[in-house]
Amino acid sequence: MAVNTINLVLRSVGPRTRAVPSLRYTTQRVSVFHRPLVASNSMTLRYSSDKASEPTQVAKEVPKKAGRGFKRTVLGTSLAIAMLVGYIYATDTRASIHRYGVVPLVRLIYPDAEDAHHVGVDALKMLYKYGLHPRERGNQDGDNALATEVFGYTLSNPIGISGGLDKHAEIPDPLFGIGAAVVEVGGTTPLPQEGNPRPRVFRLPSQRAMINRYGLNSKGADHMAAVLDQRVRDYAYANGFGDHEEAKQLVLNGEAGVPPGSLLPGKLLAVQVAKNKATPDGDLEAIKRDYVYCVDRLAQYADILVVNVSSPNTPGLRDLQATAPLTAILKAVVGAAKNVDRKTKPFVMVKVSPDEDADEQVSGICAAVWGSGVDGIIVGNTTNRRPEPLPQGFQLPPKEQNTLKETGGYSGPQLFDRTVALVGRYRTLLDQGPPAPESTKESAETAEETESPARKVLFASGGITNGEQARAALDAGASVAMMYTGVVYGGIGTVTRVKQEMRDQQKS
Numbered sequence: 001m002a003v004n005t006i007n008l009v010l011r012s013v014g015p016r017t018r019a020v021p022s023l024r025y026t027t028q029r030v031s032v033f034h035r036p037l038v039a040s041n042s043m044t045l046r047y048s049s050d051k052a053s054e055p056t057q058v059a060k061e062v063p064k065k066a067g068r069g070f071k072r073t074v075l076g077t078s079l080a081i082a083m084l085v086g087y088i089y090a091t092d093t094r095a096s097i098h099r100y101g102v103v104p105l106v107r108l109i110y111p112d113a114e115d116a117h118h119v120g121v122d123a124l125k126m127l128y129k130y131g132l133h134p135r136e137r138g139n140q141d142g143d144n145a146l147a148t149e150v151f152g153y154t155l156s157n158p159i160g161i162s163g164g165l166d167k168h169a170e171i172p173d174p175l176f177g178i179g180a181a182v183v184e185v186g187g188t189t190p191l192p193q194e195g196n197p198r199p200r201v202f203r204l205p206s207q208r209a210m211i212n213r214y215g216l217n218s219k220g221a222d223h224m225a226a227v228l229d230q231r232v233r234d235y236a237y238a239n240g241f242g243d244h245e246e247a248k249q250l251v252l253n254g255e256a257g258v259p260p261g262s263l264l265p266g267k268l269l270a271v272q273v274a275k276n277k278a279t280p281d282g283d284l285e286a287i288k289r290d291y292v293y294c295v296d297r298l299a300q301y302a303d304i305l306v307v308n309v310s311s312p313n314t315p316g317l318r319d320l321q322a323t324a325p326l327t328a329i330l331k332a333v334v335g336a337a338k339n340v341d342r343k344t345k346p347f348v349m350v351k352v353s354p355d356e357d358a359d360e361q362v363s364g365i366c367a368a369v370w371g372s373g374v375d376g377i378i379v380g381n382t383t384n385r386r387p388e389p390l391p392q393g394f395q396l397p398p399k400e401q402n403t404l405k406e407t408g409g410y411s412g413p414q415l416f417d418r419t420v421a422l423v424g425r426y427r428t429l430l431d432q433g434p435p436a437p438e439s440t441k442e443s444a445e446t447a448e449e450t451e452s453p454a455r456k457v458l459f460a461s462g463g464i465t466n467g468e469q470a471r472a473a474l475d476a477g478a479s480v481a482m483m484y485t486g487v488v489y490g491g492i493g494t495v496t497r498v499k500q501e502m503r504d505q506q507k508s
């Protein structure tokens with residue numbers, strides 16, 4: 001790419017250089033530093049038989065053009081070098097311009113947070129298309145210092161991008177490119193839905209927090225399936241498998257030696273599914289059908305399927321976290337995931353709310369996880385609570401005090417303490433194994449009750465913004481620390497920075 005950039009610049013300068021007559025006809029090398037000398041030499045060589053008055057004219061012209069040509073060359077080369085250096089700098093996630101230049105600028109130009117979100121996604125998508133996207137340079141995970149085991153895969157690092165940042169699966173690859181080992185796309189619903197009216201996303205800059213009530217705006221599962229299908233086909237073609245249906249199937253069946261979702265070694269793609277708002281809250285069969293429809297359409301492109309029952313912006317959704325409906329939904333999803341036409345089946349996780357945190361709610365969710373055969377939990381999501389501002393005792397500016405009254409889910413650093421505490425509680429409970437069967441234990445219905453069950457996997461999501469917090473979430477029992485709002489405020493280099501902080505912490 002860098003070479004292309006230079007070539008482009010040189011090509012645009014090249015033809016003009018060839019057109020400068022002084023370089024074509026003078027036998028002596030032209031120097032801008034010795035104009036008079038060059039002038040007289042040229043005069044002699046070219047016009048020795050001419051009249052006395054004529055050379056004067058030529059003597060003025062030739063060196064001037066020669067100098068101009070040299071200047072153009074110098075200018076072109078400098079420009080090419082500047083472009084190359086600029087390109088290398090701006091596309092490196094470590095460049096501070098992303099955090100201190102791009103983020104404030106985008107906030108200034110786009111006062112509406114959703115506009116800013118769209119611009120960011122569109123820009124990343126476009127830059128990726130032309131190979132100009134920001135990315136981690138130099139195989140920073142290559143030392144394996146942060147490598148971690150998740151679902152039998154060795155991930156290059158334990159950092160993930162939370163659901164909602166890439167709602168329509170438009171930019172999974174650029175998000176992998178900025179250093180995340182797990183990218184969760186969606187949530188998607190079976191049918192397309194608009195979500196809530198705008199404005200529906202609000203910033204609290206003093207808190208580096210947000211409130212959103214998107215309401216699961218989605219282009220629908222069919223749309224996302226088409227996008228992800230094309231992605232696999234492009235991958236198959238680019239990697240020499242061909243462009244036919246069988247080529248895609250070969251890649252999905254692991255012939256390329258990469259996970260079938262992420263299509264990248266050491267990384268996993270999670271696809272989040274949810275129900276449509278219009279599907280009646282009380283109709284469990286219809287709700288199950290919603291989730292299963294999404295799974296049927298999307299499971300083959302996912303390493304992990306995430307069942308969203310915790311968005312605060314779809315009325316009634318969080319009630320599905322009660323043990324009985326949750327078990328029923330998760331069983332249906334696990335069943336559908338097992339039917340996917342692929343050698344390895346996607347793992348299934350459920351994303352739970354940080355607000356349903358009473359003991360009986362947490363243990364009820366764990367029971368549903370064991371009862372359904374789901375592989376893990378993402379703890380948690382945005383909160384309906386309005387946490388105390390940080391630092392303690394800080395008075396929010398009046399504008400933000402008003403923003404705080406907006407309906408929606410709150411996200412940002414203020415969630416962190418609760419996230420870690422909740423991860424710890426889920427870890428403890430899940431590590432105790434499935435609840436003992438109520439009757440005499442003689443007939444265990446699920447496989448997990450007969451064999452020693454696999455340890456359930458936890459991902460942490462909520463308020464993680466730096467390496468120390470990511471480490472604390474892992475120490476509390478999570479395998480992956482996920483981020484959303486931290487990336488919005490910290491910019492595209494956030495994942496790289498967080499990982500570097502973790503490495504530094506390990507060394508000290």
Ligand SMILES: Cc1cc2nc3c(=O)[nH]c(=O)nc-3n(C[C@H](O)[C@H](O)[C@H](O)COP(=O)(O)O)c2cc1C
Nearest residue numbers: 162163164187212381411412461462463483484485
């Ligand atoms: C604007 C916005 C949109 C979100 N959309 C979704 C979504 O579609 N599905 C979901 O499960 N979580 C969604 N979330 C929640 C995040 O995935 C994350 O769990 C939550 O924001 C807490 O993490 P954070 O403090 O790092 O942002 C959204 C969050 C924000 C700020």
